[in-house]
Structures are given as C-alpha cells and as structure tokens.
Amino acid sequence: MIASYTDFGTTGPYLGQMHAVIATQAPRVPRITLMADAPMFDxxxxGILLSYLCDNLPDQTLILAVVDPGVGGERRPLMIRGAKLQFVGPDNGLFVPVVRRYEDCLIEAIDWRPSRLSDSFHGRDLFAPVAAALATGKAVAGIPVEPRELAGYDSNHDSNRVIYIDAYGNAMTGIEADGLSDERTISVNGKALRYARTFSEVPAGQPFWYRNSNGLVEFAVNRGSVSRLLNLRPGMPVQF
Amino acid sequence: MIASYTDFGTTGPYLGQMHAVIATQAPRVPRITLMADAPMFDxxxxGILLSYLCDNLPDQTLILAVVDPGVGGERRPLMIRGAKLQFVGPDNGLFVPVVRRYEDCLIEAIDWRPSRLSDSFHGRDLFAPVAAALATGKAVAGIPVEPRELAGYDSNHDSNRVIYIDAYGNAMTGIEADGLSDERTISVNGKALRYARTFSEVPAGQPFWYRNSNGLVEFAVNRGSVSRLLNLRPGMPVQF
Amino acid sequence: MIASYTDFGTTGPYLGQMHAVIATQAPRVPRITLMADAPMFDxxxxGILLSYLCDNLPDQTLILAVVDPGVGGERRPLMIRGAKLQFVGPDNGLFVPVVRRYEDCLIEAIDWRPSRLSDSFHGRDLFAPVAAALATGKAVAGIPVEPRELAGYDSNHDSNRVIYIDAYGNAMTGIEADGLSDERTISVNGKALRYARTFSEVPAGQPFWYRNSNGLVEFAVNRGSVSRLLNLRPGMPVQF
Incomplete structure (x- = not known):
C-alpha cells in the first residue's frame, strides 16, 4: 500500500496530480490518503506526528511524505527502508523523528531524476514516481546516508508542544502518553488539565487530557472545541 | 465495494487510518468515501440521511458507518445484512432509520474484539477490520439482535427537520419528497417556500424547495446559499 | 484511469455517490479525484485550468468533468476522445479550452440515457456510467459534434485573469507561462509583480509571479497568502 502524507490540503489539484502518477505507475497497489493537512510548512x-501514526499503519506500507516548504532550494530527496515501513520524501527534518523512533532504518539519497522536473512540485514529478517504483518492487538508484547526516538531525526537537489541531478542535501534542500517570496534570496556555480516559467520562464543556488513539497526549472537550476554549495554536508549549 | 460514511471530516489522520486498514485487509475490494462530513455528533x-443515500448505492455495497459521539462508553458494535446492502457500525441510533426503511435486515452484535482496541478509535480498530472481513467473504462471530432492541428504536425520530447543509449552502431535510404535491408550500424559519423542479427554473437569489437527487425535500437558491439567506441550521424544524 | 474533476467540494455525499458508480461499474480501473473544488459555477x-492540468496527466486517463451550473436546463452531455485523453461531461463551455488547446479531438453528444435520470445529479446518473463504460472499453452511442458547435465556442474566452485561488492563497491565472520573459512584470489589482523562479528565492512576505508546475503564471508570497495580501479574487483581470 502507498499512503500519502502531505500538507497540500484537500482542495486544489496537487493531491490529485500526485495520486494520478502513482495510480498509473502502480495501478494494482492499494493507495490511500493518510493525511492531507499535515502541519503546514512545519x-x-x-515528522513527530508521522512517527506516531506509523505505529498504527499496516506492515509493508510505503509512506509518500511531502511537507516541503523549501522546494526549489537545496535539499536531498530521500528514500528510507525500515523494518516494517518505507518512506519517500525530502531531507528537511521531516524524517528525523521517524529515524530516531525506529531503529535500523536504511537511508538513501535518491540518485534518479525525471526527464521533466518542475521547480515547485517534486511530489508529483520526483517523489511519486519513486514511490510507485519501490511499491512495485523496482530498484531506484540511491546513495547511502547516515542518520546523523540528515538535515536537522542534531537540532533539539522539543516535542513538548501542540503539533496539530483537528477538525473537532482537539489539540494533539508531541508527548508520548504511555509512560504518564493518570494523576498527572498537564498545562497549556496557563491552564492545568486533568486526565480522563474517554470523552464520555467528562461533563460536556470541560477540558481534559487523554491518551489518543495514536499514543499521544491530546487535549479535548467533550462535545466542544478545546482549541477555541483555551485559545490553542500549533507550536504552543506544553508543561508537565 | 466498501463505502465509508463518517463524521470524521476530510482533514486529520482519522479517515486515512481507517481506510489504511481496509485497503490492507481487503486490497482487491473497491473502496470509496461516501461522505466524511455526515451530521456531526448526531x-x-x-441515520436519516444514510437511509436515503442507500437508494442510490450499488447492490452489494458494504457501508462502514461511524458517527459515534459516545465512543468509549457502553454501546454495542453492530453488523447488519440487508437484501442489497450491508452495514457495520455502532448501536447508537445511527441504523434505526435504515432498519425501519428496509425490511428483512439481519442484525447482529459483533462478538469479536481486536487484540488492541483503543478507547477512542473503534472505526480503525474494530469496525474497519470487521468491514474488511465481511467484504472479503469471511465470517465474523455475532449475536442476533432484534430491531426493537436497537438503541433508540422506539424514540420518536422526527424527520421534519433540516438534517444537513452542504457546501453550496443547500439545506436537506429528512422529508421524503416522492409523495408531495408540487403545489405544496414548505416552511422553515418562518418563511414559506414554493416548489421548483430545478435550479434553472428559478431566478437567481430566490429560495425554493425541490426534490433532491436522493429523494428528499431540499431548500435551495439558484446560484446562492439558502442557508445564509434564511439563516438555517441543522436540526431546525420544517412545517408542511 | 478515471480522474474526476468537479466543483462538488470535498464534503457532502455528491463526490462519493459519483465515485460509487464508477467503482462498481469499473472496479478494476484505478480511480482518482483530480480536483473537487474546480472553479465553482464557472x-x-x-475549463482553462483543466486544459493545463491535462499536460501533466498520464496518457489514457479519462477525465469525468462536472462543473455544471445549468443542470436541469438544456445542454448536451458530451464525450470527447483526444490523442492521449478522453473526457465526459456537459456541453456548457467547460471543454472549449481543451478542444482549442488539443487538436484532433473526436467530439460526440452522448446518445444514451439511464433508466432513472434525476433532474439535478447528472454526474452520478449519466456521466459516471458513461465514464465507466468508456474506461472498460464498452461502446456508448454518440452523435458527432463539430468543435464550432460546442456551446460558447466562439465567445471570447479572456484567460488574462485569476482562475483559481488555492488553499495556500496562491492565485493561478489563465496565462501560459512558457513564452514569457523573466524580465516581465505582471500586474493584478493595481500592483506590478516581478518574477522569481521559486518561493525560496524571495524574502518572506514579498509577492511575486512564477511559472507554476502546470505551466501557468501564478502569483504567490513566500510563506504567506498573496490573495490576502493583494485582495485577489477569482475572475480578477491581469495585465502584462
């Protein structure tokens, strides 16, 4: 299966044009849109969000990940083979959380270019054909890259922050939820929130934190928008 | 074919994660998103809208329907086999209109649980694997349920109301259109509207009611938004 | 491959109902949503945008194009066979730019009607079954149409205008970019913009024009919305 993970949005022709390439070059490989509103330009x-989504993706999924604010500038195209999953996309920090979280990734810079490469749409022109080739078992020429050579590998990725706000207004953080005690309060924008297991345990209108279905700490309000209630924005720091 | 019908929205990873499961477990079954913005939390x-959409779905479609505000609380997971269609989803009233509208449904509570079931995402963890199994001809253990045992079966489902407002601003009601005379006026929010067969029969800017392509009474304005014009909201009562 | 190109939006049941028909009637043909927010009612x-998207669609794609404000009125349904691509949709001007841009198109009025044809949803009831038939190699009865007989063929299609604003706020024009000098300034809403090859060549916040990945002049701001900055709307004239 090929799963696209982009910040293209669900409108416009971009997602469709990229999927047109993989649907044609890998017509028998199932194809899904994992997410089209990955944190934009970030x-x-x-990458933090993707690394946690990976836990719930079926084995053998190839993730075509394009969040690429610097397209047209200098950055390498990458293909990464992990134990369960493969990845294709830009070397701009996006895959650092994946490579840190999953060991034994084989990373290569893609050493192939299409006959026509636009300046602004590598998703369609370069990454999609490579993804289709890998998903159908074809070899793509690559140059080995060490994890520490990835762009931004050594920077301090503070994941104690809001990383995504969904359509319900729930606010995901980059904080792993598994090790946390239920007694812990977690603070965001000056408000300390208590834990609840599920939405239905909390009165309507009251904010809480819970362990979301991807293993992350998430803020929510039963039948309401925690982001509106507490004025949350992506990137906001979280204390706990 | 597996058709998903959810209130997940088109953004975020939820729809993609659910489709990833069915694309992997039923890779040769065609898969569509019937609707991702079903009336939210309602x-x-x-269910009323779904029961009318069913009339225009191809035979043998399996509908994976997840509108599930009470996830994490107590409610049974269901699988329903009708003469033409199958359904998988929660026992929270969603399937009552379908079961009332279509006779001879075989209803069962799903008697299977995945090895890992998150508290908040039964669409991905429970309903999707069951849908994939049924669509590929595998048996899933179930416990027979009588229609009258469905949650909310006996409650008064008043369908004389606005049930959905689409991106054009058109307002669907739950009122069956087939038996209505063209002479009938229908009132919403204090305004009585006349019938027109099509948008192009009405001057731009004037509201009317018509029989929509799913057999329901719908309010519209030619090249405009009736919801904005008449200040309509989902749930508003309709008199006729 | 069947690619849908509509102004249905990504919400509501319309896109899903249309895809349900093609997924069932052409289950082995890959199927993508090229774009669901084509310029609405326009x-x-x-059509201008579609004619340029065609350059980047794989050969043998069938485009199911439904932008059809006059549905219910009198207009012919069309099927068009070009050297590389096929098209199905309404005769309302939508295909004029395609037919002008690509020579040797064989145009036919569709001489088939389904047993049940709703007044307002020809995309589902008429165009989708025809698209599925053509994509699976079945014949559909048609009546030859000369290009000059197409609705709006002789009208003056001024493409020197903004035709689409995407989710980033970038504004596409209908102006072909290939012949233009990099020295050219292009004006919109009273502001003259200079050329840049890519976003990363321009300081954040500064508007520019560039050749987009579909060969059209596009206005943009590095990490910002040019439409908000310059107050651009679809249809606005462009001088150059």
Missing amino acids: PVSA | PVSA | PVSA
Missing part, C-alpha cells in the same frame, strides 16, 4: 511537527 | 440525522 | 475558468 516538517518537524509533521 | 446519529439520528446521520 | 465552466470557463474551470
């Missing part, structure tokens, strides 16, 4: 937040 | 309106 | 702008 490869670090997008 | 299983009754969502 | 077949001319939608």
Whole structure:
C-alpha cells in the first residue's frame, strides 16, 4: 500500500496530480490518503506526528511524505527502508523523528531524476514516481546516508508542544502518553488539565487530557472545541 | 465495494487510518468515501440521511458507518445484512432509520474484539477490520439482535427537520419528497417556500424547495446559499 | 484511469455517490479525484485550468468533468476522445479550452440515457456510467459534434485573469507561462509583480509571479497568502 502524507490540503489539484502518477505507475497497489493537512510548512511537527501514526499503519506500507516548504532550494530527496515501513520524501527534518523512533532504518539519497522536473512540485514529478517504483518492487538508484547526516538531525526537537489541531478542535501534542500517570496534570496556555480516559467520562464543556488513539497526549472537550476554549495554536508549549 | 460514511471530516489522520486498514485487509475490494462530513455528533440525522443515500448505492455495497459521539462508553458494535446492502457500525441510533426503511435486515452484535482496541478509535480498530472481513467473504462471530432492541428504536425520530447543509449552502431535510404535491408550500424559519423542479427554473437569489437527487425535500437558491439567506441550521424544524 | 474533476467540494455525499458508480461499474480501473473544488459555477475558468492540468496527466486517463451550473436546463452531455485523453461531461463551455488547446479531438453528444435520470445529479446518473463504460472499453452511442458547435465556442474566452485561488492563497491565472520573459512584470489589482523562479528565492512576505508546475503564471508570497495580501479574487483581470 502507498499512503500519502502531505500538507497540500484537500482542495486544489496537487493531491490529485500526485495520486494520478502513482495510480498509473502502480495501478494494482492499494493507495490511500493518510493525511492531507499535515502541519503546514512545519516538517518537524509533521515528522513527530508521522512517527506516531506509523505505529498504527499496516506492515509493508510505503509512506509518500511531502511537507516541503523549501522546494526549489537545496535539499536531498530521500528514500528510507525500515523494518516494517518505507518512506519517500525530502531531507528537511521531516524524517528525523521517524529515524530516531525506529531503529535500523536504511537511508538513501535518491540518485534518479525525471526527464521533466518542475521547480515547485517534486511530489508529483520526483517523489511519486519513486514511490510507485519501490511499491512495485523496482530498484531506484540511491546513495547511502547516515542518520546523523540528515538535515536537522542534531537540532533539539522539543516535542513538548501542540503539533496539530483537528477538525473537532482537539489539540494533539508531541508527548508520548504511555509512560504518564493518570494523576498527572498537564498545562497549556496557563491552564492545568486533568486526565480522563474517554470523552464520555467528562461533563460536556470541560477540558481534559487523554491518551489518543495514536499514543499521544491530546487535549479535548467533550462535545466542544478545546482549541477555541483555551485559545490553542500549533507550536504552543506544553508543561508537565 | 466498501463505502465509508463518517463524521470524521476530510482533514486529520482519522479517515486515512481507517481506510489504511481496509485497503490492507481487503486490497482487491473497491473502496470509496461516501461522505466524511455526515451530521456531526448526531446519529439520528446521520441515520436519516444514510437511509436515503442507500437508494442510490450499488447492490452489494458494504457501508462502514461511524458517527459515534459516545465512543468509549457502553454501546454495542453492530453488523447488519440487508437484501442489497450491508452495514457495520455502532448501536447508537445511527441504523434505526435504515432498519425501519428496509425490511428483512439481519442484525447482529459483533462478538469479536481486536487484540488492541483503543478507547477512542473503534472505526480503525474494530469496525474497519470487521468491514474488511465481511467484504472479503469471511465470517465474523455475532449475536442476533432484534430491531426493537436497537438503541433508540422506539424514540420518536422526527424527520421534519433540516438534517444537513452542504457546501453550496443547500439545506436537506429528512422529508421524503416522492409523495408531495408540487403545489405544496414548505416552511422553515418562518418563511414559506414554493416548489421548483430545478435550479434553472428559478431566478437567481430566490429560495425554493425541490426534490433532491436522493429523494428528499431540499431548500435551495439558484446560484446562492439558502442557508445564509434564511439563516438555517441543522436540526431546525420544517412545517408542511 | 478515471480522474474526476468537479466543483462538488470535498464534503457532502455528491463526490462519493459519483465515485460509487464508477467503482462498481469499473472496479478494476484505478480511480482518482483530480480536483473537487474546480472553479465553482464557472465552466470557463474551470475549463482553462483543466486544459493545463491535462499536460501533466498520464496518457489514457479519462477525465469525468462536472462543473455544471445549468443542470436541469438544456445542454448536451458530451464525450470527447483526444490523442492521449478522453473526457465526459456537459456541453456548457467547460471543454472549449481543451478542444482549442488539443487538436484532433473526436467530439460526440452522448446518445444514451439511464433508466432513472434525476433532474439535478447528472454526474452520478449519466456521466459516471458513461465514464465507466468508456474506461472498460464498452461502446456508448454518440452523435458527432463539430468543435464550432460546442456551446460558447466562439465567445471570447479572456484567460488574462485569476482562475483559481488555492488553499495556500496562491492565485493561478489563465496565462501560459512558457513564452514569457523573466524580465516581465505582471500586474493584478493595481500592483506590478516581478518574477522569481521559486518561493525560496524571495524574502518572506514579498509577492511575486512564477511559472507554476502546470505551466501557468501564478502569483504567490513566500510563506504567506498573496490573495490576502493583494485582495485577489477569482475572475480578477491581469495585465502584462
């Protein structure tokens, strides 16, 4: 399966044009849109979120990940083979959380270019054909890259922050939820929130934190928008 | 074919994660998103709309329907086999209009649980694997349920109301259009509207009611938004 | 491959119902949504954009194009076979830019009607079954149409205008970019903009024009919305 993970949005022709390439070059490979509104222009937040989504993706999924604010500038195209999953996308920090979280990734810079490469749409022209080739078992020429050579590998990725706000207004953080005690309060924008297991345990209108279905701490309000209630924005720091 | 019908919205990872499961477990079954913005948190309106959409779905479609505000609380997971269609989803009133509208449904509570079931995402963890199994001809253990045992079966589902407002601003009601005379005026929010067969029969800017392509009474304005013009909201009562 | 190109939006049941038909009637043909927010109610702008998107669609794609404000009125349904691509949709000007841009198109009025044809949803009831038939190699009865007989063929399609504003706020024009000198300034809403090759060549916040990935002049701001900055709307004239 090929799963696209982009910040293209659900409108416009971009997602469709990229999928047109993979649907044609890998017609028998199932194809889904994992997410089209990955944190926009923010490869670090997008990478943290992706690294947790990976836990719930079926084995053998190839993720075509394009969050690429610097397209047209200098950055390498990458292909990454992990134990369960593969990845294709730009070397701009997006894959650092994945590579840190999953060991034994084989990273390569893509050493192939299409006959026509636009300046602004590498998703369609370069990454999609490579993804289709890998998903159908074809080899793509690559140059080995060490994890520490990835762009932004050594920067301090502070994941104690809001990384995504969904359509319900729930606010995901980059904080792993598994090790946290239920007694812990977690603070955001000056407000300390208590834990609840599920939405239905909390009265309507009251904010809480819970362990979301991807293993992350998430802020929510039963039948309401925590982001509106507490005025939350992506990137906001979280204390706990 | 598996058709998803959810209130997840088109953004975020939820729809993609659910489709990833069915694309992997039923890779050769065609898969569509019937609707991702079913009336949110409102299983009754969502169920009324679904029951009419069913008339225009191809035979043998399996509908994976997840409008589930009470996830994490107590409610049974259901699988329903009708003469033409199958359904998988929660027992919270969502399927009552379908079961009332279509006779001879075989209803079962799903007697299977995945090895890992998150508290908040049964669409991905429970309903999607069951849908993929049924669509590929596998048996899933179930416990027979009588229609009258469905949650909310006996409640008064008043369908004389606005159930959905689409992106054009058109307002669907839950009122069956087939038996209505063209002479009938229908009132909403204090305004009585006349019938027109099509948009192009009405001057731009004038509101009217018509029989929509799913057999329901719908309010519209030619090249405009009736919801904005008449200040309509989902749930508003309709008199006729 | 069947690619849908509509102004239905990504919400509501319309896109899903249309895809349900093609997924069922052509289950083995890959299927993508090329674009669901084609310029709304504006077949001319939608047609200009489509004619340029065609350059980047794989050979043998069938485009199911429905931008159809006059549905219910009198207009012919069309099927068009070009050297590389096929098209199905309404005769309302939508295909004029395609037919002008690509020579040797064989145009036919569709001489088939379904047993049940709703007044307002020809995309689902008429165009989708025809698209599925053509994509699976079945014949559909048609009546030859000369290009000059197409609705709006002789009208003056001024493409020197903004035709689409995407989710980033970038504004596409209908102006072909290939022949233009990099020295050219292009004016919109009273502001003259200079050329830049890519976003990363321009300081954040400064508007510019560039050749977009579909060969059109596009206005943009590095990490910002040019439409908000310059107050641009679809249809606005462009001078150069």
